Amino acid sequence: MNDEALRATAAALMAGDKGLLAMDESNPTCNKRFAALGIPQTEVSRRAWRELIVTAPGLADSISGAILYDETIHQQLQGGRTFGHALGDIGIIAGIKVDAGAKALAGHAGELVTEGLDGLRERLEGYAAMGARFAKWRAVITIGVDLPSPACIAVNAHALARYAALCQEAGLVPIVEPEVLMEGAHTLQRCAEVTGQVLHEVLAQLYVQRVVLEGMLLKPNMVLPGLDCAHQDAVDEVADATVTCLLRAVPAAVPGIAFLSGGQSAELASARLNAMHRRFKDRLPWPLTFSFSRAIQQPALDIWRGDASNVQQAQRALLHRAACNRAARRGDYIAAMDIAT
Template sequence: DVAENRAEYRSMCFATPGLSEHIGGVILHWETLFQRDAQGKAIVDIIKDNGMIPGIKVDKGYNKKGIWGTPVGPLGHPEVATVGLDDLQQRCHQAYEQGARFAKWRNVLQLDPAKHMPTELAIADCVHTLARYASISQSEGLVPIVEPEIVPNGDHDIHYCARMTEKVLAAQFKALADHHIYLEGAVLKPNMVKNGLGGPKATAETIATLSVQTLLRTVPASMPGIFFLSGESARNEDNEEEATINLSTMNKLFPKLPWHLSFSYGKALQRTCIVTWLGKAENKDAAQKALKARANANSDACFGKYTPGSCKSLGPEEGASSKVASEPY
């Protein structure tokens, strides 16, 4: 995992022929925004030349020591506050100058019914931070992706996730209104409403129904798009396939919604691609085909037209040692 290999993988992905037929934008790490491929071409230019829009991840993660006095959750640490607001104005300005046209910021919330998690404090910090980030992003010409992620770790059932997701999103849109966010110029990246990784397994139909129900109760029609994160899956599940099926089921069961339901996937888009590639030049074409196939599958899912099993992916036991796929861009 060195800069040269990361640049090679990224440039291979972004140069995939026809990728823009299914993907409109790419979220980059700060490193990638200024990176060049082996031939000296800027990664940002590769993205734009292939018909896609560069975006930038602007949060700086969180400290696992967490918020003092909050309970320890299923991630093994207390509730956390995402950092990066101090110099965000300057970084957003710099990112726009470098070619980025949208931004992303992620806050993390944990669920534990027995400990009443997420706490009111964690929710308040999450939604305020995301609203402040969105305000700064828009002031610098960047479309903010607002991502209050409720992680699936834990053994809770899907109904607890539904209640807490509704509570968080209601608070989030109140905070966005308080900060005068132009909703027509922002998008939401929420978790799907799902059971905990150790909880009772919900069907795709239940996930779709409760996810859409939660969104209809909380998200204004003025927000143009909702781009789901895929989230973690249990070790015996195929993350790529399940994320595609869940999205397709939503759009199949609910074809007429006030906003567009789409995807913003990391591992669930690239897992087969990166394990096919393995850093070998001779695998480039096969890896690009794998990436385009999964992107096409998710594009079909946006219209409720994906046929389960029609896109080949590596099963849950294959390529499990790959770590780069989680956040490669």
């Protein structure tokens, strides 16, 4: 493990007011989105969609790193370059999703644990040889009646820490993603309580596993009311709850925090990130940025619909959303940016 190289990659991913693009949807998830729009659910369609993203002119103006799926990192663009090399050619760092998905947690109905540690050391070595410089592992935590259980938080935190240690051993920066899900009727306050518990346990396990904090990135959820909660808090209230929770849980040694969008609308995700910078910019010990998937890609996917004649228009929509989030990282995003499009 080369600590300096890990620190340099983490710093590069957080540099220049840019953010990360999560284009690592599993094949079933990608196919589900395609099916809703009448796009063929094939390897050819998935490759074409991801080529549309990677070849969008000027993508690197707002995006510092892109998280790929296993299928994608093995694919080639029409010109014969791999996706990893194509990203590197335009100055975007290639990363890779390495978990095997969330599965039912034995003995705990309604809860999940992320699997994929078996054989991970060898897989990481292979991905590094293909040009990946960072990786991602997602754990999911559900809020409900008597949920989450201490066991669910503990096993997911332990897995995240073991994954992170293996990544650093292989020379890859681990993105540690503990996601408290939006589904449910819980309040903003309840989400803040659970998110705090999860972050404290994750950071404790990272310490136990001797993960170098300066050589990793954190990818948490924003603190949000559940989708079915009767009261949906204002943008500023979400910003205050999220940053307060992070300040209480995340050491300043962590070089950056990149939020997942978690099912938020594109505009709300941008507005909430913007409010955090507008209200807390001088108090943040770490950079806050975005690592969005649907909140950047969905408008473009809605336009593309598998039709080659829509590629340029879809790319413009993709670049617009990426630019909006870069503006949000500076605290310069305004809703008029979207009204005008």
